[in-house]
Amino acid sequence: MAAQAQQPESKDLPVVLLLRQFPFISSYTDIFSNKFRSLNPSTSSLPLNDFLTTHANSIRALICSPQKPFTSETLKCIPSLEFVITTSTGIDHIDLNYCRSKGIRVANAGDVFTEDVADLAVGLLLSVLRKVTEADRYVRTGFWLSKGEFPLGSKVGGKRVGIVGLGSIGFEVAKRLEAFGCMISYNSRRKKSTVSYLYYPDVRDLAANSDILIISCALTDETYHIINKDVLSALGREGVVVNVGRGALIDEKELVRSLLQREIKGAGLDVFENEPAVPKELLQLDNVVLSPHRAVLTPESFSAFHELVIANLEAFFFNKPLLSSVNLE
Helix, strand or coil: CCCCCCCCCHHHCCEEEECCCCCCCHHHHHHHHHHCEEECHHHCCCCHHHHHHHCCCCCCEEEECCCCCECHHHHCCCCCCCEEEECCCCCCCECHHHHHHHCCEEECCCCCCHHHHHHHHHHHHHHHHCCHHHHHHHHHCCHHHHHCCCCCCCCCCCCEEEEECCCHHHHHHHHHHHHCCCEEEEECCCCCCCCCCEECCCHHHHHHCCCEEEECCCCCCCCCCCECHHHHHHHCCCCEEEECCCHHHECHHHHHHHHHCCCCCEEEECCCCECCECCHHHHCCCCEEECCCCCCCCHHHHHHHHHHHHHHHHHHHCCCCCCCECCCC
16 A cells, blocks of 8 residues: 655745735635645734744745735835735735835735626616615515605616726626626726727716716725716716725715715715725715625635635745736836
8 A cells, every 4th residue: 555645744834924814715724724834913912013023034925915004014024025915906005115125026816806896896886776775675664565666776778887997807897788788988097909998098087978987996096086076076966986996096075975965876885995984974875885895705706716825825935927926017
C-alpha cells in the first residue's frame, strides 16, 4: 500500500493576514487551511498595530475588505508585506500610493461579482419604477382592501438610461436594459471604441439626456460626489438614480434634499456614504428602495470569489501571474 502524502505542518505554511474576519464558505475552510496559515487580529487582545508589529516579519500577504480603510500607517507596521488582496472590486480603501512606492502587489475581486451587481442594479430600478416594495407594503398593511387601487408605476422599456462608469458592471447593466428596450448612453474616463452607445464626457450632460442614472464607477478623488446638485437638477423631476458603486459617489445630502423636494422621482440605493448609517429621511420615503450593500453577495458569486482568493494567493506564493491584478501605474 502506497504511503499517504504528508500534510505540511501549519507552521510551514505561507502566512496570510486576515485584516477582517473573512467569512469562508464551509466547503472552502479546509481548502484554505491546508494551503495557508492565517493570522487574525480579532483573536488577539493586542491593538491592531501592536499585533502587526509582533508578526511583522512573517506576513507577506493579507486579505482586507472595504469595511476597514487600509492606510499607510497600518502598512508601515508590516515591512515584509508584498501582496494585498481585497474582498471587493473597488480599491478605494487601500493606500495605493504607498503600495506602489513599496512594490506591494494588489489584487481585487476581478469580475466574479459583476453579473450579480448588474442584476441588483436592474432589480432596484424595476422596484423604483414599478413601485414593487411600496406595493408589497400596501398589500401587507391591508391598504388594498381599505384604500382601493394602488397608484400606477412607470414602464421600464423606452427609458433613456445613462450609465456612469461603463466598466464590466456598467456594461452588464447596459446589456440587461437593452433587452428591456431602453436607450443606453454613458460617461466614463474615456470613450469606449468597442460599444455603440452614445458617450457623454460630462456627467451633467449625461443626466440632462437621461431618465435614469445608474452609478457603477469606481470611487476615486475624481469621482467623489460626481453626482452632485447640478447633476441631480439636470436629471430632473422624472429622473431616477440607482447606485451600486460606492456611497460617496453621490452627494448624499443633496440626494436627500432632491428627493424630499421632489426634484427627482426616486432612487434605488445599495450603498451609502457612512455605512451602515443611512439618513433617516430616506427611511421614510416610499419612492426610495434601500439595500444593505449586498449587491455582490450571492452563494454563486461568493463561491467564485473564494476560488479566486485561493488561486491568487497560490499564484503569489509560487511567483506566477496574479489572476485579478490591479494596475498601480
